[in-house]
Amino acid sequence: MSYEITLLTTMAISVLFALSLNFITGFCGQISLGHAAFLGAGAYTSAMLSKAGVPFLMTIPAAALCAAVLGAITGLASLRVRHDFLAITTMGVGFLFVGIIRQQDFFGGEIGIAGIPGSGFGKVRFMLICVALAFTFAAFSLYVRRSWMGFVFKSIADNEDVTRVLGIDVSRYKLIAFIIGTGTAGVAGALYAHHFRFIGPDSFGFVESISVLAMVIVGGIGSVWGVIFAAALLSVLPMLVQFIDDYKLLFYSALLFSMMRFSPDGIAGLCTRLSSSISRRTTESDGNKR
Amino acid sequence: MLYLELFIQGFVQGSIYALIALGLTLVYGLLRILHVAHAALFTLGGYIGVIVTNATGSFTLAMVVAMLVVGFAGMLMYKLAYEPLLSKPPYVSLIASIALFIAAEEIFRIAFGPYGLSYQTPPLQGQIELFSDFYLKYAEILVMGLSVVLLSALAWLSMRTRTGVAWRATVTDPDMARAFGVKIQNVRYLNFFIGSSFAAAAGVLVALLNNLVEPTMGSVPSYKALAIIVLGGLGSIRGTLIAALLLGILESFGTIYIGHLLGRDAIAFAFLILVLMVRPQGLMGGKL
Numbered sequence: 001m002s003y004e005i006t007l008l009t010t011m012a013i014s015v016l017f018a019l020s021l022n023f024i025t026g027f028c029g030q031i032s033l034g035h036a037a038f039l040g041a042g043a044y045t046s047a048m049l050s051k052a053g054v055p056f057l058m059t060i061p062a063a064a065l066c067a068a069v070l071g072a073i074t075g076l077a078s079l080r081v082r083h084d085f086l087a088i089t090t091m092g093v094g095f096l097f098v099g100i101i102r103q104q105d106f107f108g109g110e111i112g113i114a115g116i117p118g119s120g121f122g123k124v125r126f127m128l129i130c131v132a133l134a135f136t137f138a139a140f141s142l143y144v145r146r147s148w149m150g151f152v153f154k155s156i157a158d159n160e161d162v163t164r165v166l167g168i169d170v171s172r173y174k175l176i177a178f179i180i181g182t183g184t185a186g187v188a189g190a191l192y193a194h195h196f197r198f199i200g201p202d203s204f205g206f207v208e209s210i211s212v213l214a215m216v217i218v219g220g221i222g223s224v225w226g227v228i229f230a231a232a233l234l235s236v237l238p239m240l241v242q243f244i245d246d247y248k249l250l251f252y253s254a255l256l257f258s259m260m261r262f263s264p265d266g267i268a269g270l271c272t273r274l275s276s277s278i279s280r281r282t283t284e285s286d287g288n289k290r
Numbered sequence: 291m292l293y294l295e296l297f298i299q300g301f302v303q304g305s306i307y308a309l310i311a312l313g314l315t316l317v318y319g320l321l322r323i324l325h326v327a328h329a330a331l332f333t334l335g336g337y338i339g340v341i342v343t344n345a346t347g348s349f350t351l352a353m354v355v356a357m358l359v360v361g362f363a364g365m366l367m368y369k370l371a372y373e374p375l376l377s378k379p380p381y382v383s384l385i386a387s388i389a390l391f392i393a394a395e396e397i398f399r400i401a402f403g404p405y406g407l408s409y410q411t412p413p414l415q416g417q418i419e420l421f422s423d424f425y426l427k428y429a430e431i432l433v434m435g436l437s438v439v440l441l442s443a444l445a446w447l448s449m450r451t452r453t454g455v456a457w458r459a460t461v462t463d464p465d466m467a468r469a470f471g472v473k474i475q476n477v478r479y480l481n482f483f484i485g486s487s488f489a490a491a492a493g494v495l496v497a498l499l500n501n502l503v504e505p506t507m508g509s510v511p512s513y514k515a516l517a518i519i520v521l522g523g524l525g526s527i528r529g530t531l532i533a534a535l536l537l538g539i540l541e542s543f544g545t546i547y548i549g550h551l552l553g554r555d556a557i558a559f560a561f562l563i564l565v566l567m568v569r570p571q572g573l574m575g576g577k578l
Contacts, residue, residue: 031381077563080570084324087384088520089566091513092559099556103549206513210388217385250396256389261374264382 005123007236012130013191014235018215018227019137020184025213026222027141027150028177029157030078031087034094035212038182040204041067041097042189044107047116047199056119056194063190064183071182075175082160094209101201112200119194130191137184141224153177157222207249214256220268230267295424296542302430302499304538305437309492310511311518311530312441313364313485319461319525320481322380323372326387328489329512330394331367335360335490336503337398340407349413349498356494357487364486365479391512398505406504414498429498436495440488441531453480461525510555517562523572533573537561 021035042063049059074093081089101107108114119126144150152173155163164170193199211234219230238248263270310332317325335356342352371390375383414428448454459467460477468474492511497503518537522529537558544557552560565573 031384077567081566083380084318084322084384084524085520085566085570085572087324087381088516089563092517092562095513095559096552096556096563099553099559100551102553103551206509207392210392213385214389247396247400249392250400253389253391253393253396257371257386257393260378260382260386260389264378 002123005127007239009123009127009130009191009195010239011232011235012127012134013188013195014212014215015228015231016130016134016137016191017185017188018212018219018231019134019141019224020181020188021212022216022219022222022224022227023141023144023184024177024181025216026227027145027153027157028174029153029160030174030177031083031090032209033087033091033206033213034074034097034209035090035182035185036204036206036208037094037097038067038071038185039189039192039208039212040101040199040201041070041182042186043193043199043204044101044113044189045186046190047113047193048107050117050194051113051115056117056121056190060187060190064186067186067189068179068183071178071185072175074182075178078178079171079174091206091209094204094206098201098205101204108200110201112198112203113193114198116193116197116199118197126194130195133187133191138224138228145224149173149176154222211252214252217264218255218259218266220266220270223266223268226266226268226271296546297539298426300539300542301535302433302538303542304535305434306492306496306499307511307515307518307538308531308534309437309440309488309495311515311522311534312444312527313489314515314519315522315525315527315530316481316485318519319527320478321372321376323383324380324387324516325372325485326384326512326516327367327371327390327394328485329508329515330391330398331360331364331486332489332493332496332511333394333398333503333505333508334363335493336497336507337402337407337493338490339494339497340409340503343413344407344410353491353494356490360490360493361483361487364482364489367486368478368482391508395505395508402503402505404505406502406507408501408503409498412498412501427499429495433495433499436491440491444484444488447484457481514555514558517558521562521565521572526572529573 017035017039020038021032024030024032024035045066046056046059046063049062050056054062074090077093078086078089102110119129121129144153152163152168155166155168156170156173160170192203196203215231215234216227218234219228220226234252238251259266265272310329313331314325314328317323317328338356338359339352342355343349346352367390371386372383375386414432416428417425418428418431419425448457456467456472457477457480459470460472460474464474467477493503493507496507496511514537518533519525519530521533521537522531540561541554541557544552545554548557
């Protein structure tokens with residue numbers, strides 16, 4: 001039973017993390033190749049506060065705040081660049097984060113931070129907290145997508161210039177997306193630190209940023225349900241199948257590449273196309289009967 | 291004297307960056323693809339260089355074989371991976387390229403083992419004394435010399451030959467070039483061949499400098515080369531070369547003076563972000 005609980009906890013944290021990237025990349029169309037930096041910011045904040053004796057639940061808002069401040073700075077910087085330039089800038093932020101953490105003894109340097117105190121809730125209740133947070137953010141995502149802000153995000157993702165012509169303050173909405181997305185990544189980081197009880201600079205590097213982007217893209221950029229499904233699946237697949245664990249990166253990259261090659265809009269796009277082709281076929285056969 | 295030493299070390303490193311980043315710029319200029327998997331070709335070049343040198347004992351032969359094989363590998367990569375994605379939005383080819391790169395690293399690891407290969411008797415290890423107490427390896431001189439030769443050859447090709455004219459025309463306006471009878475497909479193949487073979491040369495040279503090739507030797511250059519072409523203003527060859535040399539020199543000074551704050555590999559990105567805040571179009575880029 002304990003194994004299943006660990007599995008579910010990992011799943012929930014991954015879902016939360018992937019949804020936080022989906023908010024920025026999926027909703028608002030701002031591609032980010034350095035999202036793991038914000039997971040890291042949250043994790044380090046929470047871990048260090050915890051070690052200083054602050055109770056676990058109190059470290060969550062602190063982690064969110066720290067990641068969001070970092071996200072706001074990144075967001076402000078990102079306002080000046082677009083598309084390919086933005087992708088590389090966010091990648092740079094990721095490398096910069098790891099580069100700074102690695103050199104500072106204050107953050108544990110290369111070794112990282114070990115012996116992070118437990119959450120103090122027991123495994124089952126900790127899992128429930130993770131799942132509850134993931135669900136809350138999923139519900140919030142679904143709500144935002146149907147709100148006025150969601151329409152603005154979609155419009156920015158589709159065509160930024162037209163949105164600006166319509167008199168909408170594009171920069172403000174981009175910043176909001178960045179702050180919410182990175183803040184949530186910070187929350188996921190706090191959970192991550194208390195789940196694994198150990199963090200190091202390598203846990204938040206480029207590979208991690210790409211894995212979470214893979215979850216969003218395999219799920220289908222912008223689709224909440226697709227991303228939840230893909231994050232849940234991809235996070236535990238390596239644990240379930242030992243063969244995949246040995247060749248984890250090869251498997252991930254092959255999956256990512258074939259997804260880009262054959263269905264760039266992910267599982268969600270695949271489902272939409274399947275269901276529309278099925279319904280077209282049924283209406284056609286209905287028509288034939290008549 | 292320390293300054294001059296740092297400057298020359300930076301210049302050697304910058305030449306390597308220039309050779310790698312040039313291929314990326316060529317691909318970006320022609321196809322608007324951020325070709326991350328380029329660094330996999332760089333690693334492949336390193337492996338071929340070491341294997342052929344160890345098998346035949348001839349470093350020159352190894353260099354030629356690596357450049358030819360990797361050049362064709364680059365063409366193949368374009369044909370199989372990028373051509374089907376050209377009509378998709380830009381992030382698609384970027385992600386596909388990253389996936390391709392990670393897959394290639396894993397394949398190198400599985401095929402050649404995780405610990406890397408070395409030259410049995412590394413060539414060109416002799417040194418000359420440039421001035422008092424400052425030695426330069428023959429290998430380092432070769433790096434600078436070969437970079438100059440290759441880049442000059444490219445400049446000659448693109449400015450003085452019909453192929454070069456067709457090439458530049460295609461970069462400026464593909465449709466118009468096609469209307470004038472340029473075979474776009476051939477230009478793209480040539481582009482990938484040249485870019486990839488330059489990366490292979492860089493791979494062989496880095497393998498020589500470190501006397502080691504390992505599966506992950508491409509990961510740092512791949513992202514750094516991206517930073518370089520963005521710095522240079524995406525697609526500008528002149529900008530790329532300047533940015534590459536500048537970064538090489540900056541890194542060699544930075545490691546000494548701010549190394550305790552920021553690792554060597556993070557300096558490139560700190561510099562990149564700073565420059566982009568002031569000039570979002572890069573050092574040499576035109577208007578966005």
